[in-house]
Amino acid sequence: MLTPKQYKLLMFINKTLKETGCCPSFDEMKDAVNLKSKSGIHALIEALVERNFLRKLPHKARALEVVRLPKLKPSSIIEEEKKKEEALHSGMVEIPLYGKIAAGPPIEAIADQSEQLSVPYDLVASGQYYALKIEGDSMVGIGIMDGDTVIIKKSDFANNGDIVVALVDDCEATLKQIKKEGSEVLLIPKNDAYEVRRLDAKRVKVQGILSSLIRTYH
Amino acid sequence: MLTPKQYKLLMFINKTLKETGCCPSFDEMKDAVNLKSKSGIHALIEALVERNFLRKLPHKARALEVVRLPKLKPSSIIEEEKKKEEALHSGMVEIPLYGKIAAGPPIEAIADQSEQLSVPYDLVASGQYYALKIEGDSMVGIGIMDGDTVIIKKSDFANNGDIVVALVDDCEATLKQIKKEGSEVLLIPKNDAYEVRRLDAKRVKVQGILSSLIRTYH
DNA sequence: TAAAAAAAGAACTAAAGTAGAACAAAATAG
DNA sequence: CTATTTTGTTCTACTTTAGTTCTTTTTTTA
Numbered sequence: 001m002l003t004p005k006q007y008k009l010l011m012f013i014n015k016t017l018k019e020t021g022c023c024p025s026f027d028e029m030k031d032a033v034n035l036k037s038k039s040g041i042h043a044l045i046e047a048l049v050e051r052n053f054l055r056k057l058p059h060k061a062r063a064l065e066v067v068r069l070p071k072l073k074p075s076s077i078i079e080e081e082k083k084k085e086e087a088l089h090s091g092m093v094e095i096p097l098y099g100k101i102a103a104g105p106p107i108e109a110i111a112d113q114s115e116q117l118s119v120p121y122d123l124v125a126s127g128q129y130y131a132l133k134i135e136g137d138s139m140v141g142i143g144i145m146d147g148d149t150v151i152i153k154k155s156d157f158a159n160n161g162d163i164v165v166a167l168v169d170d171c172e173a174t175l176k177q178i179k180k181e182g183s184e185v186l187l188i189p190k191n192d193a194y195e196v197r198r199l200d201a202k203r204v205k206v207q208g209i210l211s212s213l214i215r216t217y218h
Numbered sequence: 219m220l221t222p223k224q225y226k227l228l229m230f231i232n233k234t235l236k237e238t239g240c241c242p243s244f245d246e247m248k249d250a251v252n253l254k255s256k257s258g259i260h261a262l263i264e265a266l267v268e269r270n271f272l273r274k275l276p277h278k279a280r281a282l283e284v285v286r287l288p289k290l291k292p293s294s295i296i297e298e299e300k301k302k303e304e305a306l307h308s309g310m311v312e313i314p315l316y317g318k319i320a321a322g323p324p325i326e327a328i329a330d331q332s333e334q335l336s337v338p339y340d341l342v343a344s345g346q347y348y349a350l351k352i353e354g355d356s357m358v359g360i361g362i363m364d365g366d367t368v369i370i371k372k373s374d375f376a377n378n379g380d381i382v383v384a385l386v387d388d389c390e391a392t393l394k395q396i397k398k399e400g401s402e403v404l405l406i407p408k409n410d411a412y413e414v415r416r417l418d419a420k421r422v423k424v425q426g427i428l429s430s431l432i433r434t435y436h
Numbered sequence: 437t438a439a440a441a442a443a444a445g446a447a448c449t450a451a452a453g454t455a456g457a458a459c460a461a462a463a464t465a466g
Numbered sequence: 467c468t469a470t471t472t473t474g475t476t477c478t479a480c481t482t483t484a485g486t487t488c489t490t491t492t493t494t495t496a
Contacts, residue, residue, distance in 0.1 A: 005442090021229075021288035022220040025484060037444040042486065057269070061451050061484050062221045067312065120336045123434060143363035143433070163435065213433040215361070216341060217381070221452070221484095243473060255455045260475065265452090279462050279473050 002051070002070050008033050009044050010053055014066045023062040097149075100135040101165065101175050119151060123212045128154040130208070132165070132175070139163075139175060141190030148215045150175065152208035163210035169203050175210065219269060220288060226251050227262045228271055232284045241280040270314060286314075289334070312336060313369070318353040319383060319393050337369060341430045346372040348426070350383070350393070357381075357393060359408030366433045368393065370426035381428035387421050393428065 002010070012032040016024045026038040035041065045064070048054040053070065057063035119131070134148045142163070144150065158164045164178045166187055176187040176197075185204045187197040220228065230250040234242045244256040253259065263282070266272040271288075275281035312334040335349045352366045360381075362368065376382045382396045384405055394405040394415075403422045405415040 017219065018289055020225070021290050022222050022225040026486095027484080035443070037446095038485075039445080039487080040443055043442085059450075059485095060265075063219060063269070065219050119338060120432070123432075140361060143358060143361040143366070145361040148361070210435050212435060213431070214338075214341075215431040217428050217430060223453070244475095245473080253454070255457090256474075257456080257476080258452090258454060261453080277461075 002053075003047075005033060005040075006044050006047055007070065009041070010048055010066070010069070013054070013064055014069065017064075017066060023064045025062060097131040097133070101132040101150075101173055119212075119214065123151055129211065130154065134175065138189040138191050138194045141192075144175070144190070144213065145215065148213055150210055151212045151214070153211040154208050156206050158206045158209055165207040165210075167205040167207050168197075168199060170205070173207065178204075178206065220271070221265075223251060224262055224265055224269075224271075225288070227259070228266055228284070228287070231272070231282055232287060235282075235284060241282045243280055286334075313342060313347045313349055315349040315351070315367075317350065319350040319368075319391055335367070337430075337432070341369060342371075347429060348372065352393065356407040356409050356412045359410075362393070362408070362431065363433065366431055368428055369430045369432070371429040372426050374424050376424045376427055383425040383428075385423040385425050386415075386417060388423070391425065396422075396424065 009029060009032070012029060013024060016022075016028075024032070026041045029041045030036070030038045033041075033044075045054060045056070049056060053067055055065045055067050119129075123129075129151055131149055131151050134144055134146060134150060137146050140146075144163075152165050158178050160179050162178055163175065165173060166176055166178060166185075167173050168187075174187065176189055179186040179188060180201065181198075183201050185199050185201045187199065187204070189196070227247060227250075230247060231242060234240075234246075242250070244259045247259045248254070248256045251259075251262075263272060263274070267274060271285055273283045273285050275283070315335045337347075337349070341347075347369055349367055349369050352362055352364060352368060355364055358364075362381075370383050376396050378397050380396055381393060383391060383393055384396060384403075385391050386405075392405065394407055397404040397406060398419065399416075401419050403417050403419045405417065405422070407414070
């Protein structure tokens with residue numbers, strides 16, 4: 001993806017911006033990556049802008065912004081750092097996309113053909129998560145639309161009022177609001193066209209709690 | 219992003235604003251950053267406004283507002299968090315979070331604490347984007363709820379049926395479905411409790427098109 | 437060893453910073 | 467409301483700092 005020099009420069013710019021709040025000049029950068037001329041910096045920056053790692057305000061000095069950081073480090077850099085442990089590195093923002101949910105087969109049944117989905121880190125800060133695509137309109141009353149992607153935090157326990165992934169009779173998974181009443185459980189859709197289901201608690205397993213939602217248009 | 223002078227001035231303005239509650243004058247600023255003429259302050263402020271760190275209320279004296287501050291971190295923490303940071307932000311890009319939208323002041327006028335927001339790269343692959351927090355329930359009919367974060371693609375043009383950020387009379391920004399009828403424009407809420415507004419096309423400016431939506435629970 | 441890529445260097449262009457003054461607009465005092 | 471003061475804007479001129487472009491040299495590698 002990036003050459004070692006590009007990577008090193010990008011990291012230096014990012015570090016400087018965060019540490020000092022202001023953007024380094026070309027001369028400062030050339031020292032940081034051990035070049036003796038700033039013409040090389042120019043080429044590196046052009047490459048980083050073209051690859052969408054940096055953005056610069058045209059015709060402005062010291063006006064660079066880091067857009068993103070690379071997913072993969074150049075292999076030479078990795079080897080440099082291999083001494084230091086780097087176990088938790090990749091896969092951090094990737095969570096499994098299990099499939100569709102509403103009425104249908106249990107999510108375990110489709111879990112094997114899962115894709116990975118990138119989500120913002122702050123949505124999945126602690127705990128185990130997975131994603132599901134919503135199918136159907138039983139929850140439109142609280143703004144969960146057909147086609148939305150929901151991010152579910154794994155949990156086998158839920159509080160009254162939580163929106164949960166509920167597995168009924170080990171064969172049907174739905175997203176509903178949950179309410180416990182004695183030995184029974186209510187699964188409450190959020191759409192007047194659907195009816196509340198009242199089930200024996202033994203038949204219902206909570207598989208996770210709704211944590212966030214992502215929707216794309218067009 | 220910032221030059222050292224710009225940074226120094228921004229910090230001074232921010233500090234003064236927090237300590238005294240009122241905005242320093244140009245003369246006070248020129249002393250604070252060791253200038254002998256306030257023309258330089260003017261240029262610095264223009265640069266900070268252009269870079270979205272400051273906002274000034276037009277035709278007002280001492281009426282500057284700090285929109286955001288560059289994210290700073292002590293170098294020790296940076297080193298410690300470097301690997302983690304990389305993992306967190308891989309595949310993510312930063313886009314500005316301007317503020318709230320619904321019925322109210324124009325988005326330029328809000329954004330008291332415009333932050334940056336991390337979003338998955340594939341949501342904002344091409345084009346310029348910004349984020350807004352939804353305030354109000356005028357769009358619940360299509361699942362856009364109070365408190366949701368929407369990601370808007372910058373555009374001054376929209377097709378019929380698009381959900382857009384519309385600026386009315388340069389002073390009121392809302393998220394609505396747009397429909398053009400001759401020289402008029404309809405702004406269509408998606409909630410029966412609200413009425414469609416029919417306005418002369420000249421009064422309405424499109425500021426962006428709804429691109430995606432993120433919601434977090436709890 | 438030749439071709440390609442990276443780096444260095446110099447010359448140039450552009451932007452940022454400095455200063456002062458004249459002026460326009462906003463805030464305030466009377 | 468008007469006069470006065472405070473504050474902000476604009477202009478010119480200049481210095482310094484920063485960024486771009488080009489050619490030459492060095493290094494890499496096919």
